[in-house]
């Protein structure tokens with residue numbers, strides 16, 4: 001079978017969801033393809049449970065949405081469904097707790113409301129050609145190969161898949177030792193008690209002692225807990241070293257090892273904590289994610305590569321299409337983040353040139369694989385900002401399709 005569209009959006013995470021909605025709302029016949037069965041990317045399948053980057057960075061002021069349109073719509077919808085009336089103030093930043101199941105449902109509802117949008121789930125993008133009429137993509141759904149054609153393509157796979165399939169010169173990847181570390185997130189249910197910073201310190205100390213006594217794997221040291229918006233549910237996140245310099249997110253054997261290590265630590269912590277801490281005593285085995293969280297792989301080199309210094313100085317550009325407000329949260333090892341905050345609590349601009357290359361007309365990229373240096377990515381990869389760059393890439397793609 002051969003399908004034709006105006007715009008194809010490949011990858012249905014936060015960036016792809018926003019891109020597909022934006023393109024369809026501009027009137028483009030849009031196809032959104034996603035290899036998993038839920039939209040939302042890391043925010044659903046890896047159980048990432050806070051939306052960062054949705055709010056103005058000046059936390060000395062009352063909270064305010066940073067980017068209008070789809071990021072704000074998704075944030076508002078999440079607030080209503082979780083009965084939150086305001087984001088949480090965490091140190092110097094506002095964050096919104098989000099629920100992965102609700103995010104998947106919000107994504108479904110928003111897509112179903114767009115008559116111009118078709119979602120293909122369980123569909124892997126495997127090949128790319130540049131034809132006379134635009135882009136030809138090979139896709140596979142349960143062993144069934146098809147071709148998809150469109151005038152414009154938005155790559156929101158997080159992995160710069162289009163560049164890696166067609167011309168690797170269009171993308172780059174930081175060396176394994178510095179790639180932001182993957183992490184494993186799972187959900188504990190049946191929790192009791194209240195869980196403030198003091199509680200987190202106390203549980204952390206319990207875990208450190210157990211590691212020293214050989215009762216828990218060393219990687220358990222990186223465990224962090226955050227409550228869901230719903231009582232009784234707490235998410236556990238464990239950052240993983242993943243072989244440090246040996247880490248290669250495109251190596252399926254190493255990916256499998258990360259998943260195995262994540263499950264091993266999650267189960268070891270569950271077993272230990274339910275016998276040692278009253279708040280965990282009624283917890284059944286934790287709910288595991290569909291996949292481990294991958295923070296960084298390959299990203300495009302667009303007409304402009306936005307840098308950490310651009311963000312730190314809140315630089316603005318003539319062709320700004322979205323704003324960034326999240327600090328650079330650098331996680332090059334599993335011992336916790338190193339933050340680089342903006343010099344002033346003012347948003348930074350993201351130029352349109354980070355979402356395309358003029359020498360490849362009709363190809364756009366957004367989200368985690370947009371054109372940014374390693375340091376800037378530590379800010380721009382958060383979901384609120386991915387929604388904003390996705391929205392702009394979708395609009396640019398729809399415009400391109402209408403003109404060709």
Ligand SMILES: Cc1cc2nc3c(=O)[nH]c(=O)nc-3n(C[C@H](O)[C@H](O)[C@H](O)COP(=O)(O)OP(=O)(O)OC[C@H]3O[C@@H](n4cnc5c(N)ncnc54)[C@H](O)[C@@H]3O)c2cc1C
Nearest residue numbers: 011013014015035041042052125158183293294367368383
């Ligand atoms: C452990 C961890 C904790 C994080 N914490 C936070 C946080 O607290 N707050 C926050 O805002 N952000 C957080 N982030 C960052 C954020 O989750 C991601 O950077 C963000 O989800 C990236 O969005 P994206 O749409 O670019 O990519 P993704 O969310 O990765 O989505 C890409 C989508 O493309 C699909 N895809 C890829 N290749 C193909 C293909 N060939 N064919 C079909 N489909 C394909 C994938 O299945 C996926 O659904 C965290 C990330 C991790 C890993």
